[in-house]
Amino acid sequence: MKVIxxxxxxxxxxxxxxxxLTREVVKRKQTVYSLGPLIHNPQVVEALQKEGVKVINTIDGIKEGVVVIRSHGVPPQMVRKAREKGLEVVDATCPFVKETQNFVKMLSDEDYRVVIVGDNNHPEVKGLLGYAKKAVVINSVDEAKKIRGRKIGVVSQTTQSTSKLINVVDELLKKVEExxxxxxxxxxxVERQKSAKKLAKDVDVMIVVGGYNSSNTRRLYDICKTICSCCYHIERAEEVKKEWFKGCKVVGITAGASTPDYVIEEVRETLENM
Ligand code: SF4
Incomplete structure (x- = not known):
């Protein structure tokens, strides 16, 4: 079986x-807290916990130490609260997420009603909402149909699919004045989705590796599934099942943006040894 x-x-x-950034703080031997899991990969979060990073969901009750802001960002009110408490804040928000936060703030300051294309429950989206005065989160064209307003500003959760954003914008264009x-x-x-699409066309089975809570991994799975019907989402190599590969000549692997290389390698080795 060929593995690509x-x-x-x-x-x-x-x-x-x-x-x-987090490991730099760990080196300083101070108490390090991550406000929510730093990234959406349980194996990496567990490894960081062993190095001393404590995952917390609120800074209530925290009196000292360093608070690291997760890659998905948090609402600005949370950062302010941490600083007011005298806690040191290390901002590990991804610069792409930061840019989106700035767009939301700018649109809001210019009196646009902000439409965020994304998942209501995702931490990045919850963080973005904190930058808007008036915002709504939509996740489908059907939800876009219900949007009304004269001045609408659209941003997307950074890990959405381009086709969904295009379809939602297409719907909004029909009725919004500005x-x-x-x-x-x-x-x-975008790069991961393009590569996954390309590979899924040429394989019999497609394996998508990444945290079950990872939005971009789930999106990769959704995309691959539409192209290759034998598609599986796993977190670890141990989850691979022999029966998935009956008659399979070529298997493809893709992985979400929070999947470490060693996990991809373990999956590759497992498949090659089958
Ligand atoms: S997937 Fe994109 S937005 Fe998310 S952390 Fe990676 S580069 Fe940043």
């Missing part, structure tokens, strides 16, 4: 940066 890994797969720049759009899907997401 997608050209662009695994750790992106934002995730690498967040991990590096529409301002910022395509904030990050380049790492």
């Amino acid at each position: 890994v997608a050209d662009n797969a695994g750790f992106c720049f934002g995730v690498k940066r967040a991990i590096a 529409l301002r759009i910022f395509n904030t899907i990050c380049s790492a997401t």
Whole structure:
């Protein structure tokens, strides 16, 4: 069975940066807290916990130490609160997410109603909402149909698919008088989606590796599934099942932006040894 890994797969720049910044703080031997899991990969979060990074969901009750802001960002009110408490804040928000936060703030300051294309429950989206005076989150064309307003500004969660953003914007264009759009899907997401699409066309089975809570991994799975019906989302090599590969000659692997290289390698080795 031939195993091919997608050209662009695994750790992106934002995730690498967040991990590096956190490890720098760990070296200082201070108490380090991460406000929510630093990235959406349980194996990496667990490794960081072993190095001393404590994951917290609120800074209530924290009196000292360093608070690292996760790659997905947080609402500005949370950062302010941490600083007011005298805590040192290390901002590991991905610069692409930061840029989206700035667009949301700017649109809001200019009295646009902000439409965020994304998942309501995702931490990045919750963070973005904190920058808007008036905002709504939509995740489908059907939801776009319900939007009304004269001045609408659109941004996207950085890990959405371009086709969804295009379809939503297309719907909004039909009825909104003034529409301002910022395509904030990050380049790492676009590259990974393109490579995954290309590979999924040429394989019998496609394996998508990454955290079950990772938005960009789930999107890769959705995209691959539409092209290759034998598609599986796993977090670890141990989850691979022999019966998935009956009659399979070529298997493709792609991985979300928060999947470490060693996990991809373990999956590759497992498949090659089958
Ligand atoms: S997927 Fe994109 S936005 Fe998210 S951390 Fe990576 S580079 Fe940043």
